[in-house]
Amino acid sequence: ISFRAGLVGNNKTVLIVSQDLSINTLPPALYVVAMPIGQWGDLAPRAVEVLSQVNLILAEDTRVSGQILKSVGILTRMVSFNSHSEVGKAGKVVESLERGNSLALISDAGTPAISDPGGFVIRRVIECGYSVIPIPGPCALTAALSVSGFPAAPSHFFGFLPTKSSARDQELETALAYAGTLIFYEAPHRIVDLAKRLDLKAVGRSVLFARELTKTHEQLIRINAGKCESWFIDNPDRVRGEFVIVLGPSKAKRSSYEFETDQLLAILARELPPSKAAALTSELTGISKRTLYRQLTGKSEA
Numbered sequence: 001i002s003f004r005a006g007l008v009g010n011n012k013t014v015l016i017v018s019q020d021l022s023i024n025t026l027p028p029a030l031y032v033v034a035m036p037i038g039q040w041g042d043l044a045p046r047a048v049e050v051l052s053q054v055n056l057i058l059a060e061d062t063r064v065s066g067q068i069l070k071s072v073g074i075l076t077r078m079v080s081f082n083s084h085s086e087v088g089k090a091g092k093v094v095e096s097l098e099r100g101n102s103l104a105l106i107s108d109a110g111t112p113a114i115s116d117p118g119g120f121v122i123r124r125v126i127e128c129g130y131s132v133i134p135i136p137g138p139c140a141l142t143a144a145l146s147v148s149g150f151p152a153a154p155s156h157f158f159g160f161l162p163t164k165s166s167a168r169d170q171e172l173e174t175a176l177a178y179a180g181t182l183i184f185y186e187a188p189h190r191i192v193d194l195a196k197r198l199d200l201k202a203v204g205r206s207v208l209f210a211r212e213l214t215k216t217h218e219q220l221i222r223i224n225a226g227k228c229e230s231w232f233i234d235n236p237d238r239v240r241g242e243f244v245i246v247l248g249p250s251k252a253k254r255s256s257y258e259f260e261t262d263q264l265l266a267i268l269a270r271e272l273p274p275s276k277a278a279a280l281t282s283e284l285t286g287i288s289k290r291t292l293y294r295q296l297t298g299k300s301e302a
């Protein structure tokens, strides 16, 4: 019989009594576990099970995660694992898997490796032939997209735009070249800047600012590009909190030239590596190789 504290919707702790005869039965693997993005009650029961049973938890910030884990009675040892230490510690993670241990990777909020640390170690573990197992749950990206009312496919996730002005403009233009739904993350101190750029560059597109998802001040602001900056400036309190920005598909009719370019790119990509297909299409159409490469692969660099 095990006793475990559990969460109800309003983040209050309750005591759960359950029969659990399994002791560390998890096979060696890296478990990529989603954490709440605000509402602690969103921590999935399976996430609690796995986090209780692994030998070690790799946490982006042990203090942040420690609070929620303690509230559900998880006593598993944690070590810090963030973007600065990820590359250096990846080898130790593989060594630990070699010794037969099971490990969980968590970030401060949401799903690891989604604009959070984890991508490097996950690739390393896969290359070394060990299992990576998802324990799915909250993610600001899917939460915002799911309520946007915009088509989920095709959609393109850009995470955070660069912070430097020229790179920011360039990346935003690359994004806006896609006709489908677009999703961005943005920090509160840059949200007005992004709103201003959307007003100028995303003319005609519908925008959703998904603010403070799952939290007390959750707000879904549906607005048109052209009015974004003034919505924030009208009330400075609106700048507070966390945001996902979702743009509806471009309403502009696509020219036959755009269709031909897409077709050409697709045909070349069937026979050639993406960088070569992008380079040849760029030579024939004058569209930047970077934009075409990104269209093919979702990545900005070859």
Ligand code: SAM
Residues within 6 Å of the ligand: 037, 038, 107, 109, 110, 111, 112, 113, 114, 115, 116, 138, 139, 140, 141, 184, 185, 186, 187, 210, 211, 212, 213, 214, 215, 242, 243, 244
């Ligand atoms: N891995 C996380 C996930 O699965 O969503 C994302 C981590 S990223 C460092 C943090 C960004 O995610 C924030 O700046 C914001 O854009 C978005 N975000 C996280 N929690 C959010 C929330 N509760 N409401 C709105 N956006 C959120």
